[in-house]
Amino acid sequence: MSKAPQIQIPAEDLTRQYQQIRWEIAAAMDTVLPSGKYTLGPVLEKFEEEFAAYCGVKHCVGISNGTEALHLILAAMGVGPGDEVITQANTYVATSFAINYVGAKPVFVDIEPEFSNMDVDQLEAKITDRTKAIIPVHIYGHPVDMDPLMKLAEKHNLYVLEDASHAHGATYKGRKIGSLGHAAAFSFYPSKVLGAYGDAGAAVTNDDEIHRKLRMLRYMGQEVKHTHEVIGYQQRLDPLQAAILSVKLRYLDRWVDQRQAVAELYNELLADLPLDLPQQADWAKHAYYMYTVRLKEREALYDYLSAHGIGSQKIYATPVPLQPCYRYLEYSEEDLPVSVKYANELLCLPVFPELRADEVAHISKIIHQFFEREVK
Numbered sequence: 001m002s003k004a005p006q007i008q009i010p011a012e013d014l015t016r017q018y019q020q021i022r023w024e025i026a027a028a029m030d031t032v033l034p035s036g037k038y039t040l041g042p043v044l045e046k047f048e049e050e051f052a053a054y055c056g057v058k059h060c061v062g063i064s065n066g067t068e069a070l071h072l073i074l075a076a077m078g079v080g081p082g083d084e085v086i087t088q089a090n091t092y093v094a095t096s097f098a099i100n101y102v103g104a105k106p107v108f109v110d111i112e113p114e115f116s117n118m119d120v121d122q123l124e125a126k127i128t129d130r131t132k133a134i135i136p137v138h139i140y141g142h143p144v145d146m147d148p149l150m151k152l153a154e155k156h157n158l159y160v161l162e163d164a165s166h167a168h169g170a171t172y173k174g175r176k177i178g179s180l181g182h183a184a185a186f187s188f189y190p191s192k193v194l195g196a197y198g199d200a201g202a203a204v205t206n207d208d209e210i211h212r213k214l215r216m217l218r219y220m221g222q223e224v225k226h227t228h229e230v231i232g233y234q235q236r237l238d239p240l241q242a243a244i245l246s247v248k249l250r251y252l253d254r255w256v257d258q259r260q261a262v263a264e265l266y267n268e269l270l271a272d273l274p275l276d277l278p279q280q281a282d283w284a285k286h287a288y289y290m291y292t293v294r295l296k297e298r299e300a301l302y303d304y305l306s307a308h309g310i311g312s313q314k315i316y317a318t319p320v321p322l323q324p325c326y327r328y329l330e331y332s333e334e335d336l337p338v339s340v341k342y343a344n345e346l347l348c349l350p351v352f353p354e355l356r357a358d359e360v361a362h363i364s365k366i367i368h369q370f371f372e373r374e375v376k
């Protein structure tokens with residue numbers, strides 16, 4: 001039996017970063033563990049203040065994960081049964097599951113071909129008198145073109161909730177992602193651009209009322225302890241994770257720049273190949289959560305890379321509305337042509353801040369070999 005090839009360069013490697021900051025992480029743990037305070041408290045509040053300031057917004061509420069941040073923001077916006085929320089077909093299921101959690105109906109638009117983001121031009125046709133909110137997703141780390149979207153939302157009196165789970169540190173016309181809609185949800189899942197060492201998330205907003213409700217909703221509906229104003233949830237961010245995130249937040253801009261450097265090197269080394277490379281608008285700073293290439297022979301390149309010890313990822317290989325759980329919504333491939341095409345062609349190459357230039361060169365060499373082999 002032939003042995004599976006050993007992966008030498010993984011699609012993502014979190015251990016390298018940990019080794020660089022392990023003493024700072026240990027010191028941060030030491031601020032929490034001896035304190036005896038293992039939920040809420042000053043360490044969490046400190047991170048919330050720091051992350052709000054980083055995003056350029058008034059408030060941050062630490063929540064147990066990104067999915068719950070989306071869910072609780074929709075609840076705080078008052079979205080519920082009978083309402084509709086529009087999002088994009090190309091995202092992680094968490095975006096639309098959050099809509100289901102509040103009892104509303106997810107409505108999907110296709111993506112635009114340049115950045116794989118929500119096609120804002122398709123939104124207006126989907127707006128009905130039940131529509132309450134729009135959730136744009138800054139997919140792979142590239143911002144959605146927010147100005148026309150916000151204009152449309154204002155015209156129809158809709159909330160905009162940014163799903164910023166891929167885009168920590170990205171900017172739109174110089175403004176930080178997370179500060180552009182009425183609220184934003186972040187995931188700090190370990191592999192994210194800013195990742196915790198376990199599940200973690202946050203909601204950010206400039207809206208005082210959304211902030212007040214979020215604080216109640218994440219902790220059993222309480223504004224004052226033991227008085228449960230509303231049916232709430234047990235979805236706080238742990239101070240241990242908050243302490244880790246405070247350390248890592250100090251490095252975030254540097255890590256985004258390192259991701260950008262990796263992307264620029266790939267762009268240069270892969271430029272002459274018949275591959276679609278990721279674009280960055282002149283109004284955007286891409287966070288490069290993913291470095292995405294597109295090609296018809298996606299499956300063959302995936303296998304070829306893995307046979308040569310290189311990890312890559314196919315996300316998201318099935319557009320969300322075509323997942324079995326959404327059969328009841330009756331979307332077909334014809335409704336979402338760009339999402340379907342990209343779902344079949346997209347491959348994410350390794351990208352993380354600690355990926356070395358010689359590794360990017362090696363990966364690029366193997367991709368060149370793949371195309372040379374194809375034409376023989």
Ligand SMILES: Cc1ncc(COP(=O)(O)O)c(C=O)c1O
Binds near residue numbers: 095201
């Ligand atoms: C676009 C998007 N939204 C939401 C989430 C949910 O975040 P979490 O895994 O922290 O619940 C993710 C996580 O992968 C995501 O990629």
